[in-house]
Amino acid sequence: MLIHEAARQAGLSKKAVRLYLSAGLLQPQVDARNGYHQFTGEDVQRLQQIRWLRQLGFSVQEIRAMLEDPSAAQYYILKRMTALREEKRRLDWRMTQLEQILEQDCLSPNSTALTPGPEPWHAPLPLDETDAYLIVSCFLGSLVQNVELNEYRRFLWQRLLKVVVTHQTPELAGLRDYIYSLTPEHAGQLFALCRRVVSEIAALPPRKMEEFCSRVLDDLGRNLNSSAGRLKRRYECFLRPSIRLFDAEACDILREFTPLFSEYQDRLQAYCDAMLHRLQQPENAALCARLTAAFGPEFSPEQIGSGQLTALYSLSLESGEVN
Known part of the structure; x- marks a missing residue:
């Protein structure tokens, strides 16, 4: 069908359809004989999706990102x-x-x-379960995604969101606002980075622990040389608020929600023990001093906790692409 018929069936004007074509939201075939676009039923369905998303307030750029991924x-x-x-x-x-x-x-x-x-x-917008859903999915997406939701798991998931919502602190509201302030591209990179941190630690075999920690410290040292200011901002805006978020109650719920979380916690504890041991070695004294200077006394070997040690791995992976 031609553009006028596709527009009619989708409830759009021809001008709107041309706009979505130029924005790359759909790509109907072109008749080589006359250069006219030939729309299919699937193209009309795509146009109806676009119309619906526009009515909900999404921008053309956001719709393109959602349709592409x-x-x-x-x-x-x-x-x-x-x-x-x-x-x-x-x-x-x-x-x-x-x-x-x-x-x-x-x-x-x-x-x-x-x-x-x-x-x-x-005043900051109070946190609700929508925000909690975003934050949990961001930090633990690779563990909680693709878990079959039976009735009990749905109950646990709602309990988890309520636990997160109880953390009504300006710092956590700032975390939410920071995530939403990112461009779509940078948000995708950030979520991918979080998934990588969790999935790699969860899959870390004990025999590789020393090699892994050595690589983390080497990469971290290089990143501190090139981007200390950017790493500090990432820690303060994104990583530090999350450290206090997953408290004992939240972790208990997550262990019930999926056995993968228990495996992740076991490997995480082994990683933290190995990292702390390495940071206490004399050869790493200079690096510890730099960490304390960049991020504060909570990164000194005497005070550093599991949250900060996990943050070190995340910061070692920073590539400079996410602002």
């Missing part, structure tokens, strides 16, 4: 839901102010002026 759709949906929550909070504030004006008749000549209520955008 359906696994990224979760990130964009959660980001859009949070934006709508913020928009609703502002609209609710405006409605409240307008209702007070009506009730108190404060704009009439003989009335007392109304004192505006506190503006909601001066």
Whole structure:
């Protein structure tokens, strides 16, 4: 079918269809005889998807990213839901102010002026289960994805999200906002980096532990030479808030949710023990001093914990691509 018929069936204008064609959102075949696009039923379905996503407020760029990589759709949906929550909070504030004006008749000549209520955008948007879903999926995606959700696991998942939501701290709200501030490309790189950290530690055989820790420290030293400021920002905005997030209760739930988490924790403990042992060796004193100077005393051999030791591996993998 030609463009006018495809547009009609999809409920779009020809102008909109041409826009989506130029943006690369679909690629119907072209008739070599006349240069006209020939649309199929699948193309019409794609156009209907695009129309639907546009109605939900997604940009053309976001739609292209979701269509090219359906696994990224979760990130964009959660980001859009949070934006709508913020928009609703502002609209609710405006409605409240307008209702007070009506009730108190404060704009009439003989009335007392109304004192505006506190503006909601001066305080961080409270965390909810949407944010918790994003954060857990970001840090533990390779462990919790593709797990078959029976009724009990759904119960555990909701419990886990509620545990995360209880951490109503500015630091955790900043973590959420940092993730959402990234470009789609950088967000994808960040999620991939987190998946790599978890999956590689979970699969780490004991016989490779010393070699692995040595490589981490070598890579970390090189990254500190070239990008200490960027690594510090990544730690403060992204890694540090997560360290306090997965507390004992959250870990207990995750162990019940999937046996993979128990395996990951066992390997993680072995990795942390080996890393701590290496950092306490005299030959690494200079590196420890640099870590303490860059990230604070929590990275000294006397104070460093499992969260910081895991962060070291993540920072050793940084390539400079994610700002």
